[in-house]
Amino acid sequence: MISTADFLKYCQWSGIATLAFAVATILALILKWGFKYRLVGATGFMGVLTAGLFALSLVPIVHTSVPGALNYSLIYDNGSDRATIVVKTPISETGLDATLRQAAADLYSYGRSGAIDRQLKIRARTTIHPQPGVSQPLVLGEVIRSLGGGEDSELQITINRGNLVKVAQKQA
Numbered sequence: 001m002i003s004t005a006d007f008l009k010y011c012q013w014s015g016i017a018t019l020a021f022a023v024a025t026i027l028a029l030i031l032k033w034g035f036k037y038r039l040v041g042a043t044g045f046m047g048v049l050t051a052g053l054f055a056l057s058l059v060p061i062v063h064t065s066v067p068g069a070l071n072y073s074l075i076y077d078n079g080s081d082r083a084t085i086v087v088k089t090p091i092s093e094t095g096l097d098a099t100l101r102q103a104a105a106d107l108y109s110y111g112r113s114g115a116i117d118r119q120l121k122i123r124a125r126t127t128i129h130p131q132p133g134v135s136q137p138l139v140l141g142e143v144i145r146s147l148g149g150g151e152d153s154e155l156q157i158t159i160n161r162g163n164l165v166k167v168a169q170k171q172a
Contacts, residue, residue, distance in 0.1 A: 007057035014053050018046040069102035070095050072124070080113050081147075083122045087140065089167045091126075093159055100124055100143040100157055108145065118147045128170045138163040 021043040028036035070091060076084040085103050087096065103122050112120060123142045127135050141159040 002061070004057050004060050007053055011050060011053035011057050014046065014050040018043065018050050021046050064102075064105040066098050066102040066105065068095060068098035070099045072099055072103060074107070077107070079111075081120055083107050083120065085122060085124050087124050087126055089126050089128075089170075091140070091164070091167070093161070093164060096124060096141050096159055096164070097157055100141055101155060104143045104145045104155055108147070112147050120145050120147055126167060128167060130170075138166060140164060140167070 021039065025036065025039040025043045027033075028039050033039075070087060072085040072087050074083065075086050076082070083103070085099075087099055091099070100122065103124070104120070107122060108120065121142060121144050123139050125137050125139045127137050130136055139160060140163050141157065143158075144156040146154065
Protein backbone atom coordinates (compact mmCIF):
# COMPACT_ATOMS: atom_id res chain seq x y z
CA MET A 1 0.00 0.00 0.00
CA ILE A 2 1.28 3.43 -0.89
CA SER A 3 2.09 5.58 2.15
CA THR A 4 2.14 9.33 2.60
CA ALA A 5 5.95 9.25 2.45
CA ASP A 6 5.74 7.68 -1.01
CA PHE A 7 3.38 10.42 -2.18
CA LEU A 8 5.82 13.03 -0.85
CA LYS A 9 8.63 11.41 -2.83
CA TYR A 10 6.47 11.39 -5.98
CA CYS A 11 5.56 15.02 -5.31
CA GLN A 12 9.24 15.99 -5.19
CA TRP A 13 9.96 14.31 -8.51
CA SER A 14 6.85 15.79 -10.05
CA GLY A 15 7.90 19.23 -8.77
CA ILE A 16 11.29 18.87 -10.43
CA ALA A 17 9.60 17.86 -13.70
CA THR A 18 7.23 20.84 -13.38
CA LEU A 19 10.18 23.21 -13.00
CA ALA A 20 11.87 21.64 -16.02
CA PHE A 21 8.69 22.11 -18.08
CA ALA A 22 8.44 25.72 -16.85
CA VAL A 23 12.01 26.44 -17.95
CA ALA A 24 11.35 24.84 -21.33
CA THR A 25 8.13 26.85 -21.68
CA ILE A 26 9.88 30.15 -20.93
CA LEU A 27 12.63 29.25 -23.37
CA ALA A 28 10.03 28.35 -26.02
CA LEU A 29 8.20 31.66 -25.51
CA ILE A 30 11.41 33.67 -25.80
CA LEU A 31 12.66 31.79 -28.87
CA LYS A 32 9.15 31.67 -30.41
CA TRP A 33 9.11 27.96 -30.99
CA GLY A 34 6.03 26.58 -32.78
CA PHE A 35 5.03 24.18 -29.99
CA LYS A 36 5.27 26.77 -27.19
CA TYR A 37 1.56 26.55 -26.29
CA ARG A 38 1.76 22.80 -25.98
CA LEU A 39 4.48 23.34 -23.41
CA VAL A 40 2.26 25.82 -21.57
CA GLY A 41 -0.42 23.12 -21.31
CA ALA A 42 2.07 20.47 -20.23
CA THR A 43 3.45 22.80 -17.57
CA GLY A 44 -0.04 23.53 -16.25
CA PHE A 45 -0.86 19.83 -16.15
CA MET A 46 2.35 19.08 -14.27
CA GLY A 47 1.51 21.83 -11.78
CA VAL A 48 -1.90 20.30 -11.09
CA LEU A 49 -0.38 16.82 -10.80
CA THR A 50 2.23 18.10 -8.34
CA ALA A 51 -0.42 19.85 -6.23
CA GLY A 52 -2.51 16.66 -6.12
CA LEU A 53 0.44 14.52 -5.08
CA PHE A 54 1.30 17.08 -2.39
CA ALA A 55 -2.26 16.93 -1.03
CA LEU A 56 -2.12 13.13 -0.92
CA SER A 57 1.14 13.33 1.02
CA LEU A 58 -0.56 15.35 3.76
CA VAL A 59 -3.57 13.12 4.49
CA PRO A 60 -2.86 9.58 5.68
CA ILE A 61 -4.63 6.86 3.75
CA VAL A 62 -5.60 4.28 6.35
CA HIS A 63 -7.94 1.34 6.03
CA THR A 64 -9.33 0.03 9.28
CA SER A 65 -9.51 -3.74 9.45
CA VAL A 66 -11.77 -5.27 12.11
CA PRO A 67 -10.74 -8.79 13.16
CA GLY A 68 -13.47 -11.35 12.54
CA ALA A 69 -15.39 -9.23 10.04
CA LEU A 70 -16.97 -11.16 7.19
CA ASN A 71 -17.46 -10.09 3.60
CA TYR A 72 -20.51 -7.98 2.88
CA SER A 73 -22.04 -6.23 -0.11
CA LEU A 74 -23.38 -2.70 -0.07
CA ILE A 75 -26.88 -2.79 -1.55
CA TYR A 76 -28.23 0.65 -0.62
CA ASP A 77 -26.56 3.93 0.23
CA ASN A 78 -28.26 7.30 0.03
CA GLY A 79 -24.92 9.08 0.42
CA SER A 80 -26.12 10.83 3.54
CA ASP A 81 -27.35 9.01 6.63
CA ARG A 82 -28.61 5.55 5.58
CA ALA A 83 -26.97 2.45 4.16
CA THR A 84 -27.82 -1.24 3.94
CA ILE A 85 -25.45 -4.15 3.58
CA VAL A 86 -26.20 -7.77 2.86
CA VAL A 87 -24.33 -10.56 4.64
CA LYS A 88 -24.10 -14.20 3.73
CA THR A 89 -25.58 -16.81 6.01
CA PRO A 90 -24.90 -18.64 8.25
CA ILE A 91 -23.45 -15.87 10.41
CA SER A 92 -22.75 -15.82 14.12
CA GLU A 93 -23.53 -12.97 16.47
CA THR A 94 -19.84 -12.17 16.92
CA GLY A 95 -19.28 -12.26 13.15
CA LEU A 96 -22.22 -9.93 12.60
CA ASP A 97 -20.93 -7.55 15.27
CA ALA A 98 -17.49 -7.44 13.67
CA THR A 99 -19.00 -7.01 10.19
CA LEU A 100 -21.15 -4.11 11.37
CA ARG A 101 -18.06 -2.46 12.90
CA GLN A 102 -16.17 -2.97 9.62
CA ALA A 103 -19.03 -1.46 7.61
CA ALA A 104 -19.19 1.53 9.95
CA ALA A 105 -15.48 2.14 9.39
CA ASP A 106 -15.65 1.56 5.62
CA LEU A 107 -18.73 3.64 4.87
CA TYR A 108 -17.78 6.70 6.91
CA SER A 109 -16.59 9.67 4.89
CA TYR A 110 -16.23 13.38 5.47
CA GLY A 111 -18.60 14.05 2.59
CA ARG A 112 -21.65 12.51 4.25
CA SER A 113 -23.95 15.30 5.30
CA GLY A 114 -26.14 13.25 7.59
CA ALA A 115 -29.54 14.22 8.80
CA ILE A 116 -30.36 16.56 11.63
CA ASP A 117 -28.83 14.20 14.20
CA ARG A 118 -25.57 13.78 12.17
CA GLN A 119 -25.57 10.00 12.44
CA LEU A 120 -25.05 7.23 9.92
CA LYS A 121 -27.30 4.17 10.27
CA ILE A 122 -26.15 0.98 8.57
CA ARG A 123 -28.44 -2.04 8.51
CA ALA A 124 -27.28 -5.58 7.87
CA ARG A 125 -29.75 -7.94 6.26
CA THR A 126 -30.05 -11.24 4.51
CA THR A 127 -32.77 -12.96 2.52
CA ILE A 128 -34.45 -16.21 3.44
CA HIS A 129 -36.85 -18.27 1.37
CA PRO A 130 -39.68 -19.62 3.58
CA GLN A 131 -41.34 -21.33 0.60
CA PRO A 132 -40.36 -21.88 -3.00
CA GLY A 133 -40.76 -18.66 -4.97
CA VAL A 134 -41.04 -16.47 -1.85
CA SER A 135 -38.19 -14.29 -0.61
CA GLN A 136 -38.22 -12.58 2.75
CA PRO A 137 -35.62 -9.98 3.70
CA LEU A 138 -34.54 -10.11 7.35
CA VAL A 139 -32.75 -7.30 9.16
CA LEU A 140 -30.11 -8.98 11.32
CA GLY A 141 -28.71 -5.90 12.97
CA GLU A 142 -27.72 -2.28 12.64
CA VAL A 143 -25.00 0.08 13.70
CA ILE A 144 -25.35 3.80 14.31
CA ARG A 145 -22.23 5.93 14.23
CA SER A 146 -21.59 9.64 14.54
CA LEU A 147 -20.66 11.65 11.46
CA GLY A 148 -18.77 14.15 13.61
CA GLY A 149 -15.29 12.64 13.29
CA GLY A 150 -13.18 9.89 11.78
CA GLU A 151 -12.98 7.52 14.74
CA ASP A 152 -16.17 6.77 16.64
CA SER A 153 -15.69 4.72 19.78
CA GLU A 154 -19.37 5.11 20.69
CA LEU A 155 -20.86 2.79 18.08
CA GLN A 156 -24.44 1.78 18.87
CA ILE A 157 -24.79 -1.80 17.69
CA THR A 158 -28.13 -3.58 17.79
CA ILE A 159 -28.35 -7.26 16.86
CA ASN A 160 -31.73 -8.88 16.20
CA ARG A 161 -31.22 -12.28 17.81
CA GLY A 162 -34.70 -13.47 16.80
CA ASN A 163 -33.86 -13.06 13.11
CA LEU A 164 -30.47 -14.75 13.64
CA VAL A 165 -32.36 -17.74 15.05
CA LYS A 166 -34.70 -17.75 12.01
CA VAL A 167 -31.70 -17.79 9.68
CA ALA A 168 -30.08 -20.61 11.65
CA GLN A 169 -33.31 -22.65 11.48
CA LYS A 170 -33.57 -22.17 7.71
CA GLN A 171 -29.96 -23.31 7.28
CA ALA A 172 -30.52 -26.51 9.27
